[in-house]
Amino acid sequence: MNNSLTGTEETSYLGRLWQSIEDMPIYNWIKILETGDLKWLFVKNKGRVSSRSQEHWMELQQEYLDEFGLDEQYKQRLRLTQKLTNLNLDFVLTGDRFTLNLIKMAEADIEALNQGESVKFYQVLDHVEKYKGFAIDPKKTSVIKWYYTLKNISDGQAD
């Protein structure tokens, strides 16, 4: 039995998901980021999570990246990730135990990044609502709108 979906089935399946960051509410987006549960991709917040939904989530993230790019902190995290990966692999390939020291240092750097001030989504939402002067319903605000709002606030362009 072939597990791949036929064209019709796929169309039907994808039809039940949020199609883009333009229509996906920030609430669902944040939920996925927080829990990793892809059921939040579904419009009705329920459905069978499959590899196709995983792919779809990647597509949405790619959409986000295309729109907003990566912030500097995340870039730094990626650089450290890359560095730590390489150190791990160097250790495995060379057996040089000195590398273990470098690994510890890199891990400490990543840990330091993680220990930066962590702000909850609802705290941000609260700030934004105060800034804007009206309530924002995260279930009705699209991802793209939310991030543009943040971007604008951050750029000082918000009205």
Add this chain to the structure above:
Amino acid sequence: MAKQIKGNDIVQSDALNPHIAELKEVLNLYKQIEAQVTKTAKDIKKISGSADANSAQGIQKMNKALVDSNKLRKESIAVTKQKKTVTDQLRQAEDAEVKGKLRLLEAKKNQRTLLKEEIALEDKQIGTLKRLAIENAKLRREREALNLDTKKGQTRLKEINSALDQNNAKIRANSDAMKKQRLNVGNYGKAVSKVSGILKGFGATLLAAFSFQAIKGFFTSSISAFQSQEKAVAKVNQALKSTQNAAGKTSEELQKLAFDLQGTTLFGDEDILNNATAQLLTFTNIAGTNFDRTQKVALDLATVLDGDLKSASIQLGKALNDPVANLSALSRSGIQFSESQKQVIKSLTESGKLAEAQTVILDELERQYGGQAEAAAEADGGLTQLSNAFGDFKEKAGKAILEGLKPMIKSLKDFFASITEKDIDNFIKLLSNLGKILLLAAKAWGAYTVATKAAEAATRLLNKRILVKIRNMKVFGTQIFKSVKGLGLYAAAAALVVTAIIKIAKNWILAKDANDLFNETINKANELLEVEKDKLQLVGKELLNTKTASEERQKVIDKINAEYGTTLKNLDDEAAFVRQVADAYKQVVEQLDKKLTLQIVEEDILDAKRQIRELEAELDDFGFFDGIGEITGTLEGEGIIKNLNKQRDRLALLNAEYFDLKTNGEQVLTAKGSRGGLKERIKQVGKEAKTTTGEVKKLNKVLESPLDGILDEDKDADFESFKRNLQQNTREFETELRKRGLAEKDIQEALKERRLQDLKDERDRALELFGESSQKFLDLDLAVRREIDKRREEDAKKEEEEAEARRKADEKEKKEQLERAKDTANKMLEITKILADNKIAQIDREIEARKNEISVSESEIGRLQDLAAAGNVDAAESIKAERVRQAQDKIEIENLEKKKADLLLKIATLNQANLLFQQSDVNGFQNANAKVKEFVSNLPTFYDGTTGTVADALGATGTRDGHMVRVHDNEHIIGSNDSTTLHAAGLKNNADIVGSALAYQNAAANNKALAANKIASFTDSNIVSKLDSVEKAIKDIKIVQQHIDLSTGMETIVDGNKTTRNNHRPTSFRI
């Protein structure tokens, strides 16, 4: 007799092998894991390196790479740790194995010592002193191992000390008795010293006589011995002088004491004077009887401390000279005093009673070590003493020579001035004869030296394994026998000649007939020599063949004594000397024989490697081959022999290693399948062993001469012993395999290999011993060849059987594959048919729809025509449009029909191919393929054609006359009325029109093909023919090609080979 130690008693030499193999396997596994981890690391690196940080997937890859690399790092650390643990365990196991082997060797060595002692104790011929010395050694060993913390240990200590005291007392008593007997050694020394006394007189003559190179050595050593003795005496004198004779002894007394001690110990008097007396004299607190006792104890102590007399004397001297300060120094040599003894010694010393303190010390030392030097001399069989006695003789001879020379030097000038050249010539001739006789005497001395060394070696060799050397020993023994049995004779001859020389010397100038006198003396001496030679040979035989002196022997000796008077009155001593030498030789041979027997029983390849190496070193030290060369002057190539032995050692070593590896290898192979590395190693070791065997063979060729010296029976015995050895090893090997629980089949296989190897070894041995042309070698060589041929045949047969089994398995596998393929083909065809049916149904629906549209269009045209008739101007245009639409629909219908036909044909073809395939045998794939391929390649080219009729196109039945073109029955004919319409619909030229017309031709062909297909009742026999029918049906379709030149109205019709041209005049057709 002590139980012989076998390997398993100490440690099972291979007990760790399975464990080691297991650890190696685990280690190998870790290495594989490590390799896998490394590979994975490289893969991750590749993925991580290619990840794009600007894409979501790239970021995901990077994060995943981090997680994976973390895991991998931890795994790598864990693997490294575990690998290290396993490596350590492996090393420990290997160390334990080596240590076990070393312990085994050590235990065997100890066992041999014990064995030797027990053999010695069981030997009723052994002397009391030796027995006591052995018992003492055993007691001392036991004492060292005692646990003095326990009461039991303390009690035993007392018992041991008491036993030691008793034994020492006996030793002392025996040595006193022995001193009296002295084995004629002293007498012999005295006898020869008398000869040396006579020597004093012959000065210049002797000088000239001994100018021969061969005798020169004797003189040199005599003078050297004398000088050495003189130096020792001078040293003693100097010590006496410098200590103002604190010891209270004169030089003569000390020399006599040394001389007496020489008679009962292994130390020469000059050695005693030099290293004991002179040293002890420097300690001024030792005097009187204590000095004598100290010197004696020094000899005992030196005997225990491996003969270092000087160190022992100094050590003792220090301790006795100042007991309080230096007593503890003795403990470093293992001499222990109890606390109470120490206390007594201290208080005596401090109270000025030094002599008494020394007595306490000497008492204890005598209790512990008393009689050791004498026991050693007894154990030595008196041979060292003989050597020392002969040394004395040389000392005295040297003295005589030097003293004789002094007065003669002056008269020599006169003497040489007075003699004529003729005198010199004659004298030289005489001396030549004399020289020859003395040369023989010198050779006898050489033989004696070697015999002494042999006796010495006998004791040392008892512990050595000398399987390889035994042949050489026999050669050596034969030479000793030949030389030794005439020793007394030569001594007698030498004495006679010396007498003659003395006479000549005295009368040289006075007597003109000195020459004659000398000749007469020599002749007489020769005659006597001949007579006595026979007698002495008889004596020699008796001495060697009987244990006690016979009357006959006594008679001979008496006669010789009577004959030679005082000069040779000690000839019976000579005979005793000969007996001793002969006994020594006999002892060597006996001990070696015992050793050989032990060797066969104890054969252990690892041990042999070690022991033979030790033996080599010992023999090198001993100068064994130097001795042989001294006697025979013929046996050369010691270097080669050593090399040979070395190679044999190497071979033994490799054999051992090979054996182990092979056994392990077989076990591993049986249990786990092939292990490349191990197999390679076995091969490599095998190769090395082979190479070494080759080298041994080459060296053996070079050494043919020593081997030739072996008697045939020795060779046979050697060969039989070698065979027994091999058989024994093979039995042990079999036992070993069974112990390891291998399958019977594997055991038999291993034994088969082993037996072939044994056969090869036997053949090589036969070649070595009996040569290439010997029957034994030829038989064995033939047997080896036959065995190898047999193996080859068996291997070939086995291979053939395996190939047949493989072929059958392949066939079975093919059949199964075919069945699976048939099943799959059926299913696929079913699916394809369903899909095709669906598609055909869809096509039918579309055709139906098109037809409906045409039908609707016809109605519309009818309505439009009515409108047109009613005067609607646009109606005509609409009608035209409808016509065009209809034409398009028709073309579409044609296309759909064609598609449908194609599908049907394809399905039919597939169906037939499948049926053929289903009926096929194991070669079905090829057959079906070939057939389908042939079928497809033989299909005719389809041409475009037309379907329908003229009426379809023109709405009326067309005839040839009234129409533009004439086509084949099945072709469309395009009428003039519709040409404009057609052109408006896009069919602008004849190619388009013909293309449209020909489209139906395919359908016709397909229908025909399908009709043929339907008749196929697909039995096994007619599938191919039915396929042929399909092919034929398709081929039989006649395709007509039509070409119309619209400008001239010329029509060309090609129907197979027939071409028809019709000229139509264009009337209403227009472009």
